[in-house]
Amino acid sequence: MILNFYKLVRIFGSAKNAWENIKKEYKKLDGFGHKMVSDIGNPEHLKFANKEIEFCEKNNIKINLRHFNELPQLLNECDDAPAILYQKGNFDNSKEKVSIVGTRNMTSYGKQFIHDFFEETKSCNYISVSGLALGVDKEVHEQSVHNQISTVAVLAHGFHLLYPAKNRKLSEKIIEEGGTLFTEFNSSRKPDRENFIQRNRIVAGISPSTIVVETAFGGGSISTATFANNYNREVFALPGKVTDKQSQGCNHLIFQNKAKTISTIKDLIDNLGFNNTKLKTEELFSHNEIAVQLTENQELIYNVIFNNPQISLDDIVGKINLSSHKILPVILELELLGKIKSFSGRQFIVI
Template sequence: MDAEIGKERVYCNAALIETKSNYRALKKLKDRLETWENVWTELSRAGATLNPETELQKLEKAKVRLILADDPEFPPLLREIPWPPFGIYVLGELPERQKSAIGIVGTRKASEGGVELARTFAVELSRAGVVIVSGLAFGIDAASHKGCLEANGTTIAVLGNGLDAIYPASNEKLGRNIIASGGALISEYPLGTPSLPQHFIERNRLISGLSLGIVVIEAPKVSGALATARFAFEQNREVFVVPGPANHKNFHGSHQLLRNGARLATQASEILEDLNLAEANEEKNASRSFETNEEKVIFEVLENSAEPLEVDKIIEMTHLESRVVNGTLTLLLVKNLIRENNEGYGVKS
């Protein structure tokens, strides 16, 4: 890690903690003083007493990284938005830069049909190689993340609190599964920051900011999903809306978005086509050339599994010999068609 960037991360983290992530105050200081080290010096003169190095150690212990806006690893789309975050805290791994992302949002109080729609869109978009971005909330958010994981895809959950806690607590297992499957939890708030109402509105701009476009599924007249859509319009992102019954309250906000110029979407293929991702998906599928039938069989078993599989399970499901399975898995890894983690093997999205 570049020493200067590393030093700036230390002081940015300390400044965020000291000011309780007061964006406007910090932006004024940063614009005037140019570096986070200078910002921290000013805050120290004003009475700040916390130890920046101690706070850094807390991050390291929690396995959380802070990626600053001028760091090469920072998502380029997020850098372009109005009021970009100073940095993002990351637990897990950010997807490869060339991967396209789409946000899926909607009401926490989703209907069974809405949950199934979110899952279906997430599955189909993930199988096309798209990263799914959402907020880990109940309802549409959770269904979107689960659909992506079902398709062995990569998903990012944007939280409105510090990454030392997963909120809501009932979705902690889902959050851990996101990380284990190669995705990430991200936040612009330092460790220890609670889930406050205003944080959820602020984090919505990150969901749209990370994405080429967002898909709205079931948004009532008063909905955080509508805030995400407004941010998306401001950021020149595409807004897609899945329509529903005219008399269902969960679609009143959705239909208002359609009247305001959002695009109608009834299936994932329409979104892929509108965002010019359909051709890339076809090229990806064409690149899956299998030299042996064993490669094809093992790949399809992994592709159809909702979770990573261990070698013994693959042997059991394919009825292939151990040496054949191990050798074929190695070939598929070399071809970059599958991935391996602590839980076993899965298909790369």
């Protein structure tokens, strides 16, 4: 139905024209039969639509329409993107995004990974995306709020309720802190079982990358990873012991080459493209504050290189009262500390 709606709007130029003319024109269209179009034009649908608009206006809900290109950019590129996406809160499409999903039965291993990931990325300018379920989803949203990172929660029901009820206060906090609640379901839709799989394609579609923290065989997060694969998005999975039930789904995704292995959080951050962390650190801490942590000789050589980018070893010797055989070990120490980088011709820069 989603694709049919989108196709009709493109053919007729607007939803109004399709609504008024489809019954007269459907025989000329490929893929549309009488049964498919028989209910279009039913005045009861217009009554429901008007009530839905009133509900949205009363509850500060924005209605995003795909045929007006109002969906998040990457989601809009998906063939099965929703025709309508209801929104509460703010959404900054210019920020990087990453979807993080996993089991409701999260272990301490998964919780520690999520904590460490957000600790390492709290200076990065991105949006986390998850499904507001218990377990991994809840931890993702809570860590986002705690670290002042915008977060998107995608719901499997309409905005007339909040499921699970335990997450009601968290959903309010998400909006208060500048985050977003999305759903494609109108206010009559309850959190039926099939809605959760349908919801997962939006979680996968919004972001260029999806991280699967923990999941058992056949867990709902496997569907999210599958959607992401089908959209040609990157998938990363946290490996675990083969005997741990909540790691078996992740291990299987990796085994089937449907997800990249998360070996370290640093490598994961690099793969996600969150490379502005160091820049943010340099904005928060001045050069002098960094240099204070070094030994006297390290600080001396670091300052020379900082003030003279791509300086050669001979020039360093000329600027300070140390011989080259004493300078080289200190330069090696600075390289190991990640403070400087060497080039051919024994030239150095601060990084």
